Amino acid sequence: MAKCQVIRQQLEAVEYDPAALPPSGAEAHLAQCADCRAYAAQMQALRALLAEQPRILPPASFDAEVRLRLGREAHRFREPFLAWIPTPALAALAVVIVATSALAVRSSMQMALQSPPTVAEALALPTLPERALATAIGAQLARDLPASPAPLPRMAASSRLGRVVMPAAMRRPLPATEASGIVVLWRGRSGERVMRLPAIVYGARPVLDRRFPAEGESSDDSVF
Amino acid sequence: MSRLMSSALSYPLPIEAPRVVTVDAASDHELIAAVQAGDEQAFQELVRRYRNPITNFLFRMLDDYDRAVELAQETFLRVYANAARYRATFHFSTYIYRIATNLAISELRQRRRRKLVSLFTPWSRHDEDEETPLDIPDERPLQDTDLIERERRAAVARAIQTLPEKYRAALVLRDVEGLSYDDIAGVLNISEGTVKSRINRARGLLRDKLRAYL
Ligand SMILES: [Zn+2]
Numbered sequence: 001m002a003k004c005q006v007i008r009q010q011l012e013a014v015e016y017d018p019a020a021l022p023p024s025g026a027e028a029h030l031a032q033c034a035d036c037r038a039y040a041a042q043m044q045a046l047r048a049l050l051a052e053q054p055r056i057l058p059p060a061s062f063d064a065e066v067r068l069r070l071g072r073e074a075h076r077f078r079e080p081f082l083a084w085i086p087t088p089a090l091a092a093l094a095v096v097i098v099a100t101s102a103l104a105v106r107s108s109m110q111m112a113l114q115s116p117p118t119v120a121e122a123l124a125l126p127t128l129p130e131r132a133l134a135t136a137i138g139a140q141l142a143r144d145l146p147a148s149p150a151p152l153p154r155m156a157a158s159s160r161l162g163r164v165v166m167p168a169a170m171r172r173p174l175p176a177t178e179a180s181g182i183v184v185l186w187r188g189r190s191g192e193r194v195m196r197l198p199a200i201v202y203g204a205r206p207v208l209d210r211r212f213p214a215e216g217e218s219s220d221d222s223v224f
Numbered sequence: 225m226s227r228l229m230s231s232a233l234s235y236p237l238p239i240e241a242p243r244v245v246t247v248d249a250a251s252d253h254e255l256i257a258a259v260q261a262g263d264e265q266a267f268q269e270l271v272r273r274y275r276n277p278i279t280n281f282l283f284r285m286l287d288d289y290d291r292a293v294e295l296a297q298e299t300f301l302r303v304y305a306n307a308a309r310y311r312a313t314f315h316f317s318t319y320i321y322r323i324a325t326n327l328a329i330s331e332l333r334q335r336r337r338r339k340l341v342s343l344f345t346p347w348s349r350h351d352e353d354e355e356t357p358l359d360i361p362d363e364r365p366l367q368d369t370d371l372i373e374r375e376r377r378a379a380v381a382r383a384i385q386t387l388p389e390k391y392r393a394a395l396v397l398r399d400v401e402g403l404s405y406d407d408i409a410g411v412l413n414i415s416e417g418t419v420k421s422r423i424n425r426a427r428g429l430l431r432d433k434l435r436a437y438l
Pocket of ligand 1: 003004005007029033035036037
């Protein structure tokens, strides 16, 4: 029986290497061992059965379907950083958005580095007039006040559109900790408002709201 | 490479072209190099060369024609997608069979998971043709030889489906596709010794299941 195992392994080895000759002794063993003869015949028949299985062909539309899928699933074959975008059109759009965003960031950085607009320029702006005007007023006040401005409650300026009034009393130095902004009186259509303008003016916030004076009251409200 | 092949097709008889490289004559490695350079025609030629064996291999692995065709297409899409990373370490055939084998094995594992889920879903109907034990064919004499042959082929196909994945892949690559042991070792990324033992094991299992036909 152990001999049979060896012979069967030797027969397999012949199949692995067709150039090899049948092992010596195998023929003699097969001649006298019916089990091994049956085994060898069965294995040969099995290989024949497997080999005779009909070859299955792809449909005639196979190549066209591959081409179609190649186009439809193109996002899978792009470079990884764009691979999440489902279609070529969207990929192109993403590139445009990234490029324009980069340009926008660059130009806004350039704007930040440029000098702020004058009050007159700010008034002429079509959009965001308040913020631009506040920036302009801040810049003009900064020019008018080379030293640090006065303490917050005491310093004020009255502004009308296009004009900033700066009381002379305010022009005195102030500790640096309080020099981060100035206070102006904002007079608009809806009323008046005392505003603190920080050195960087974006986000100026009111510190005191004030209604228009009633009839007969003094309207001299330029300085607090 | 790419230009050469296109011009060979565009101009049938170039005056001074004793060494025209045509798509038909190009080796697989030449073709994949051309695909790397963006040559669509070279890719089409690779599809033409391998669509039949890959579809047949997947069909024998899965016993599902539609799924075999889909995964054969997927195989080619992956060849295309990974063309830039292809290295000619093996035969191209080894490479493409490896992609197809991985797809087939993951498909079989998914099937097994689905089957497991359906076993625990009381109202689902269990697929009866999926990895069920091989039916012993009845012994009635059939006069129609076509019918006998069809039945025998169907029995072989079903018997292959009962083999565990790793034995199945080795056996189909060897006994159906006719790959060398060396190539199968490359496809399955295992040693030749392991290939031999898997094939022997698979044949032993098939011999038991197909005794009636041997
Ligand atoms: Zn024996």
